[in-house]
Amino acid sequence: MSAAVAPRHARPTAGLMQDVYLPRAADALASAMSTYGIPLLVLATTRSAALTGGAFTLEWIPRLVASGWAGTIVDRHGPATIFHLASLGRALVLAAGAVLLHLHPSGLVANVTVMVLATMTGMLTVFSYIAAETAGAAAGRRAGTRAHRVQAVLLGIEQTANLGGPALAGLLLLAGPPPMLAVITTFSLLAGLLALRTPPTHGVPAGAPKSQSGTGFLTGWRTIRSLPALGWLVAGLTVSNLATGLLQAAGPVIVVKHFEQSTTAVGLVWSAAAGATLLSITLCRFALDRLGLWPVGATCAALASLACLAAAQAPDYLSYLVLIAALMAAEGGMTVVLRTLRSRLIPPEKFGSTLSATVVILLLPFPVAGVLTALTPPDALGHVITVCAALQALGLFCAFAQLRTDPALCT
Template identity: 30%
Template sequence: MHTRRPLFTLLGANAISMTGNVMALVAIPWFVLATTGSPAKTGLALAANVAPFVIASFFGGPLVDQLGPRRMSIISDLLSSATVAAIPLLHLTVGLRFWQLIALTFLGALFDAPGTIARGTLIPDTSKSAGWSLERASGLYAVIERGARLAGSPIAGVLVALVGPTNVLLLDAVTFLVSAALISSLAKPAVRPPAEKGTYLSDIAEAVRFIRRDPFLTAMVLSLMITNFLDMAGTVALPVVARRVYHDPIALGLLMGAMGGGSVLGALVFASRGDRHRRSAVYIWSFMLISIWYPVVATFPPLAIAIAAMFVAGLAAGPINPVIDTVMFERVPKRLRGRVLGAIGAFAWLAMPLGAVAGGWTISWVGLRLMLFGTGAIYLTSAIVLGRSRGIKQMDESVAATPAGASEAQL
């Protein structure tokens, strides 16, 4: 008998946890600016909230496999709650030095990444329990995740204005506790997973070997590194476009909001109809359509046209993560999911700061218009070349991920 309760519980827990993450991205920089008045320290605090993801993905993935995703998600949320709560509590009591704030921010992000990985690895079992296809479950997971990110920023902004950043951080700590409580309500594993004998480094090496030996995973990692690099270059360009072309910071919010709203709708469409189309076609056409916004915005059109281009790009981006998740869950054995998903996430994120630096340098070197045209051309060419690779074509092959004798539940 199918039951949707575990899947909906997972979706709710992830939505709450992701909303808390986005609230922290708003509240922590504002807290630093309000308490120090230093933009440089504000930027450093923001970097401390983002940089640990690569490290935590590599080293947190094996923990997910060893402890089980249910337990790891709970531990991660509890530790994240404690570190976030410590910031306002120390500030209100004995005082908070800046290095302590940076340390707590870094630790909070470090603890959070394994929980994000763990909740993702619960999708196959909970979708099976609900009687849903992986495409549908992964699509809805992406819808709720993107929706939480889209709504979290304005919610946090309003709350900061109403009650102040200190109280928002306390509320943020509560969201992690709620997420932990929801995940703890999921059924415990019927069989305790056998202990792994490998070390962290050997587990990570095993994940890298598994990725390297699978043509699809290798091609996917390469495509994510390239497109994330280019996406971050484009992200750097958007504030410059808003300032130099439209002369209004509101334009930046509208452009980014259009892409975010489009991505939610795109993921929702994939959740309802994704299993009717070839995955490789959806994947490649999505990347090709994303490239549209670069040349359109490079013409410096009226704001409405630029917003429409960003919305189309977001619509195209929506199905990408659900497609990736669906194929990965089919190809990666359950015992390796945490470390493989963590390694893939680390590789993908590794290219992002490089893209940001390259984007800013390229704008200074060749100018905004040429940078946008060039980035769009590279984006489109990369999508076409990757679409012809053997690995991407394997997305349409259904592969049984769980080997014989390894079918026991591990929630």
């Protein structure tokens, strides 16, 4: 195929920066700011711990519902189209929210606005995430033996956004909700415009009929069941996510009400966690080369369990910040193991559907965590987190005990 007629998606890696990395960077920053900033916005607007937990639930339930068929839609219409539409849709929703909160900074209208923002941004974010992951997987396959470098860059972009996004959202919130929402709107709009450069056929097998591109959640579920190693790892991480989700949902309440810190301090917790995760990912790349998947995954699972148990009893803000950072760093190592295993085992033609099924399962604990936060008195949150941390330790132990001799992790 000559260069004159070769489609843009046939170029090896020359266009990765403008086609994949830049759109992903803008979207990841908008996603991180909205994911951690919207619950802060709810707490600042309503002053209610129950509504903060409810907003967290409303933020994750749409992600859970949409993830079931987002992969099918992405496979059918292409990640570039869905990424573009989801980013623009989120920008419009956030812009409308900023205007309403400027006109009605408090009261019933403000309360309804922030809860609707939590719902809509959660649903639209999952579409942009599935589209970006599918585009990244396709870029990795085209890179051949350099695939791990593509995935490392994408994961680094994601964690860098998680490093700066929460702190930036908390800082902007000091100036008021409209400025924070305006900045997130800008990044969402930028992501939508950059998505126009993304090749339109990422992730869809060449020559595959559109009716067969994505066959839904059921196909993804069957694929996971047919891959025991992937199934056990997803099961263990799902149990672990209940504890992680509870710490995320209860974070604003714990930091602001229990430790008597500002909303900026909440963002600093998750920014520190993202920085620790970024370091963990870098170290895990070298550890995986020397030790393999199972030793690295089991070590990270043990560290995550210990850090979560200790975080439930943290005596002050600084120790809480350090323990959350250690927990998320360990979670980052397990994420590297999951992504590596996922890229090895899932057939390319079923990637979108299987990714959707995986995301749905992994997201199930997050709305539950929001409900627990809403129903639990602030003084009792430490006891609930301790119980969830114990379940996390048990779930991860069972998963990695089953995976100890699995060829997929021992290779």
